[in-house]
Amino acid sequence: MKKILLIMPYGSVGGMERLALNFYNHYSKQNYEVKALKIIRLKDDIISFGNDEIALSEIDFSEMSSSQRLKFYFKAPMMIRKIIKENQITHSISFGDMANFFSSLSFTNEHKVASIHALKSVELINKSFFNTISKISYKSTYYFFDKVVCISDAIKKDLIENCGFAFKQKLKVIYNPHDIENIEFLSNIPIDSEDEKQLFNNDVIVFLGRFSFQKSPWHLIKAFSLIEKKHQNLKLVFIGDGDSNVESYLQDLILKLKISDKVFFLGRKSNPYQYLKKSKILALSSNYEGTPNVIVESIACEVPVVSSNCTDGIIELMSLGEMKKTDNLLETESGFITPNFFKGVLAIPNNDEITSEEKDFAHALELILSDEKYKQKLLLNKIELLSKFDLKIVTKAYLD
Incomplete structure (x- = not known):
């Protein structure tokens, strides 16, 4: 029996969140056990996973002080590790840089998949603490993924040529699925x-x-x-x-x-x-x-x-x-x-x-x-x- 954990940043109606919902609905119909983990859950979330939903925080980053945010960055991978162990997860899929980074540091042994959804050489052009971490992770912590999905050939090419992505053999181009x-x-x-x-x-x-x-x-x-x-x-x-x-x-x-x-x-x-x-x-x-x-x-x-x-x-x-x-x-x-x-x-x-x-x-x-x-x-x-x-x-x- 496959036990799958989907990890996403928020529960809004952004592309990654709708994508995670598509995965959740399809895998559930296959009779897999599926849990959905939101890094941040807010009261006005549009997308919900009912009883299968887990959240690391119900306070948004904008409401945290710098020290609280830094503390959360350190705690998040450990919380994800605990969730994976308690639910005996066999496969995890993370959506976007934040989810990917935290998942990569959970040091768990399930089939671990990351996904990248934008041209990172452009997205990470603005300097911020988390953008710096993301750039470093492309040359370090992404080693711990079994597969890194790029949702277009253009993204894969950009990671290799412009972002110094160090684990080329892990990159796979898979288009986003849609329940047409x-x-x-x-x-x-x-x-x-x-x-x-x-x-x-x-x-x-x-x-x-x-x-x-x-x-x-x-x-x-x-x-x-x-x-x-x-x-x-x-x-x-x-x-x-x-x-x-x-x-x-x-x-x-x-x-x-x-x-x-x-x-x-x-x-x-x-x-x-x-x-x-x-x-x-x-x-x-x-x-x-x-x-x-x-x-x-x-x-x-x-x-x-x-x-x-x-x-x-x-x-x-x-x-x-x-x-x-x-x-x-x-x-x-x-x-x-x-x-x-x-x-x-x-x-x-x-x-x-x-x-x-x-x-x-x-x-x-x-x-x-x-x-x-x-x-x-x-x-x-x-x-x-x-x-x-x-x-x-x-x-x-x-x-x-």
Whole structure:
């Protein structure tokens, strides 16, 4: 009998947490014993694992003093070790740098798998204590993993060429699995709120994710401001939450651009797919990504995508290989890839001037809004685009 421990940072609706939930649901259906460990559990967590959930702390890092946080860093691997021993865990899977690092120092003998979900040479560019630890761990503690999963070829290449990852033989590329049938089912559930239902009777561009320097949603807002006057019924909807400083900047930017009546913040949603399904476009304006789950989810919901070229992994998700370049845009079977926004600094911009990349992003949005052929192209290629993310195949590959 396999006894599996899934280790994740939080219980929000971020990509890694939704991924962990997919694993949990699938392994449970295989009659494995599955426990889900959140490093931090908060009262407003969207994702829950019921009686199979364990937490190391119910106090967020932002509420800890520096000494408390340091003490927690030292205690966490020992707490994980105790959980693994008490539950006789045979396999553990950790999601992201924090979970990977703590798991690597538990010094337990189960089949131990780490997973890496973003371009680390970009993500770790800002100096912080934990970023420094993460860089060191790539040359030291990752030795203790049996397998280190990269969710795209681009991430694997980045770790080797730009991050000095010392254990190349442990790196395996496995795409994120998705329960496509469940996404489709959830996407067809009607929206309850009358106000939200009316909102989505308009042409909606939707952003789904955390407000962060990584996601840089200000690029989307500025691109939206360039086209909103051409489309009377066009709205921009944000689903998610995150860094309060980023959100505050977004609100100020919206006021400055005089588009407050067309931009809406709905907060986190336990079922974002019912909103995604009703949208015209999913927009992703990130500085960097790994292979963002939301693109696969958008394809499953039959909604075209406009994404910045935030990683080579974007092409792996959005295209079957038939790409056409028009001006600065790459047209794929599922939408458009626009030039990368990243300029070497992860921070709120110093000024609000419209950049050439934001104009390109706006042009891609305009093309999809103006012609139904892009949605028809997605529908024609949907099954083949989704074939590489089969839940059964991917979850088995993690345990092999």
